[in-house]
Amino acid sequence: MSLTRAQVEGIAHLARLEITEAQMPVYVDSLSRIIDFVEQLSAADTGGAEPMAHPLADQVQRLRPDTATETDRHEKYQRNAPSVAAGLYLVPKVIE
Amino acid sequence: MSLHTLTVAELAAGLKARRFSSLDLALHFLGRIERLGPELNAFVTVTAERALEDARRADELLAKGEGGPLTGVPIAQKDIFCTDGILTTCSSKMLSNFVAPYDATVVERWRAAGTVLLGKTNMDEFAKHLRHETSFYGPVKNPWDLKRVPGGSSGGSAAAVAACLAPAASGTDTGGSIRQPAALTNLTGLKPTYGRVSRYGMIAFASSLDQGGMLTRSAEDAALLLKAMAGFDPRDSTSVDAPVPDYVAELATPLDGLRVGVIREFFGEGLDPAVGKLVQDAIGVLRANGASIVEVSLPALPLSVPTYYVVAPAECSSNLSRFDGVRFGHRCDSPRDLLDLYKRSRGEGFGDEVKRRIMTGTYVLSAGYYDAYYLKAQKVRQLIAADFARAFGEVDVVIGPTAPTAAFELGAKTSDPITMYLNDIYTIGANLAGLPAISVPCGFVREGGKDLPVGLQLVGPHFAESRLLSVSHQYQQLTDWHRRVPQGYE
Numbered sequence: 001m002s003l004t005r006a007q008v009e010g011i012a013h014l015a016r017l018e019i020t021e022a023q024m025p026v027y028v029d030s031l032s033r034i035i036d037f038v039e040q041l042s043a044a045d046t047g048g049a050e051p052m053a054h055p056l057a058d059q060v061q062r063l064r065p066d067t068a069t070e071t072d073r074h075e076k077y078q079r080n081a082p083s084v085a086a087g088l089y090l091v092p093k094v095i096e
Numbered sequence: 097m098s099l100h101t102l103t104v105a106e107l108a109a110g111l112k113a114r115r116f117s118s119l120d121l122a123l124h125f126l127g128r129i130e131r132l133g134p135e136l137n138a139f140v141t142v143t144a145e146r147a148l149e150d151a152r153r154a155d156e157l158l159a160k161g162e163g164g165p166l167t168g169v170p171i172a173q174k175d176i177f178c179t180d181g182i183l184t185t186c187s188s189k190m191l192s193n194f195v196a197p198y199d200a201t202v203v204e205r206w207r208a209a210g211t212v213l214l215g216k217t218n219m220d221e222f223a224k225h226l227r228h229e230t231s232f233y234g235p236v237k238n239p240w241d242l243k244r245v246p247g248g249s250s251g252g253s254a255a256a257v258a259a260c261l262a263p264a265a266s267g268t269d270t271g272g273s274i275r276q277p278a279a280l281t282n283l284t285g286l287k288p289t290y291g292r293v294s295r296y297g298m299i300a301f302a303s304s305l306d307q308g309g310m311l312t313r314s315a316e317d318a319a320l321l322l323k324a325m326a327g328f329d330p331r332d333s334t335s336v337d338a339p340v341p342d343y344v345a346e347l348a349t350p351l352d353g354l355r356v357g358v359i360r361e362f363f364g365e366g367l368d369p370a371v372g373k374l375v376q377d378a379i380g381v382l383r384a385n386g387a388s389i390v391e392v393s394l395p396a397l398p399l400s401v402p403t404y405y406v407v408a409p410a411e412c413s414s415n416l417s418r419f420d421g422v423r424f425g426h427r428c429d430s431p432r433d434l435l436d437l438y439k440r441s442r443g444e445g446f447g448d449e450v451k452r453r454i455m456t457g458t459y460v461l462s463a464g465y466y467d468a469y470y471l472k473a474q475k476v477r478q479l480i481a482a483d484f485a486r487a488f489g490e491v492d493v494v495i496g497p498t499a500p501t502a503a504f505e506l507g508a509k510t511s512d513p514i515t516m517y518l519n520d521i522y523t524i525g526a527n528l529a530g531l532p533a534i535s536v537p538c539g540f541v542r543e544g545g546k547d548l549p550v551g552l553q554l555v556g557p558h559f560a561e562s563r564l565l566s567v568s569h570q571y572q573q574l575t576d577w578h579r580r581v582p583q584g585y586e
Contacts, residue, residue: 008455015413015458016420016435017451018443026448027455030513034456037514038402041472044479051474052481054334055290055304055530056558062333076197082427089422092431 002039003032099124100260101581104169104317107263111158111168118158118168122151122212125170129214129261132585136237138255140175141183142215150212157210165344166324167210172265174253175216176223177203177308178297186299187231187252188221190425190445200297201329202266202308209324214262218252221447222416223268223301230449235506238281239582241546244503247277253311254281259585264312264321268298270305271404272498272523275535279498279551282537282580283311284568286318289558290530291336293322294329302411303334305404305527314578315536315568319343322561341562349566351385355491357392362496362522371550374539375497378552381574382495382567392494394483397525399476401517404524406460406473412450413457419445452513481529488557493567495554497522498535502548526555534564537577549577 003011008028012019019027074087083090099121102110110116126144133139147170154168178184178196180203185191199207207213221230230248238246239259246255250267254277257265267274269287278285286309293308300306308325312318323344328337358379363372383389421427421441428444431437446454460469487494499519526533538552552571556564572578 011455011459014462015454016438016442017454018439030452031455033514034405038406038469041399041402041476042468044399044476046475046479049475049478051471052477073197080194080424082421091422092433092437094434
């Protein structure tokens with residue numbers, strides 16, 4: 001087992017995922033298998049290869065003038081929000 | 097021949113000749129979806145009203161002798177593409193209440209071309225292929241054998257087109273999610289070059305690999321639909337600003353002089369010999385009709401699966417961080433505090449395979465592991481791309497099987513993620529290198545008393561869609577595998 005339960009709990013916390021007690025051993029097992037499997041990359045001779053930044057070598061990031069192009073559609077967008085008031089998204093109290 | 101087994105090109109010709117109206121077609125396909133759809137579970141949402149409205153508009157244009165080559169043709173959209181005012185779920189509980197506030201570019205362009213939207217197709221949750229068993233709405237079934245999967249993640253699109261519930265459907269391909277289901281359901285499936293089709297409004301899984309495309313009954317149909325879908329879009333920062341060729345006109349390019357490279361690494365261990373034989377037979381057809389065949393070796397390609405399972409989960413964990421229970425999507429009941437809201441909303445909203453991918457990605461990107469996994473994988477990716485580039489110095493296209501076996505049974509292969517991931521072995525390379533690739537029907541194997549389809553895969557250099565489509569079209573002029581329809585759906 002390449003990952004411990006404590007490590008997987010740490011990963012789940014970083015990823016902001018609640019994992020049930022019953023499911024935890026299943027994730028420890030399957031994530032360990034995946035990490036063991038991708039470990040074979042470390043043996044690959046990548047010599048002086050540059051990490052790929054874009055599949056098309058000659059592409060450059062396009063820039064555009066810094067001007068507003070979108071119209072205000074917040075009402076439409078906020079129709080999908082679980083909780084909204086006065087155009088604001090509501091979450092549980094953060095600051096006591 | 098009945099209406100529903102016709103290709104997009106044939107339907108378009110019939111509409112122009114006024115042999116039937118767009119409304120006739122919409123009603124005919126909606127009727128089939130109502131009758132045959134539930135058993136296959138191919139659709140998440142059927143947009144009947146919208147289809148009739150689109151069809152009436154198309155008929156008005158056609159009556160005036162106006163409209164383009166696709167006006168009035170019904171299509172289905174994978175439920176990963178945002179559709180303004182229509183539920184867009186990505187087959188996840190997380191988005192089971194999400195009504196998209198805008199159209200994806202792919203949706204907008206097919207609509208502008210006059211197509212008629214029949215509905216949104218089921219898929220693996222958040223396009224994590226390839227089993228087609230991870231949808232929140234339940235698995236899709238393969239019309240060639242209802243006990244088997246249609247492949248994934250574009251499994252609903254594949255089942256819908258294969259069962260003649262729609263003439264064509266969109267798909268997305270991150271590691272084979274168009275080509276593998278196309279192969280398993282006897283369809284033509286094209287994954288264009290990275291950047292050829294806009295990703296705007298296509299819910300992101302792995303942004304450096306995702307590409308939209310289509311599943312159709314023929315290469316000619318894929319050419320027609322690609323022409324309407326491809327091209328520069330300023331709203332997608334990786335969209336490529338290059339002219340869109342006339343894919344349909346170029347279908348006529350003959351096989352004479354075509355140089356084909358058979359990928360040695362694709363015919364080794366793990367390949368079902370019966371599948372290998374059908375692919376070799378298809379290569380024989382190309383040879384007999386003017387193509388020259390050589391063997392090519394892509395030595396880094398066996399590393400494509402581990403490379404993919406670092407890069408894709410890494411990008412997935414980043415992309416799916418937007419689902420926070422605050423702005424859209426599932427929110428848990430009575431959260432204690434903000435952290436609890438995030439954790440429970442995401443824990444409840446995502447399925448197991450999605451959570452597994454997010455956690456894998458979180459781990460490989462975390463401090464101390466980034467160089468060993470993510471950076472290393474991006475270097476290996478460069479080697480894989482270089483292998484393809486070397487091959488394309490000698491040949492026009494490379495060829496091999498799309499998947500190592502025909503469709504497997506529902507519930508098989510689910511216990512070990514690695515066994516499942518190895519199904520992607522032939523398709524992932526094209527995504528890692530950003531190359532266009534197509535799967536084309538090339539015959540059937542007999543298993544469990546059923547005929548199961550097999551696909552042939554062609555991969556070309558960047559922007560060689562025309563060549564892939566013309567080779568596939570020429571092959572389809574010489575064979576009729578692609579015209580076969582599963583029993584009970586004729």
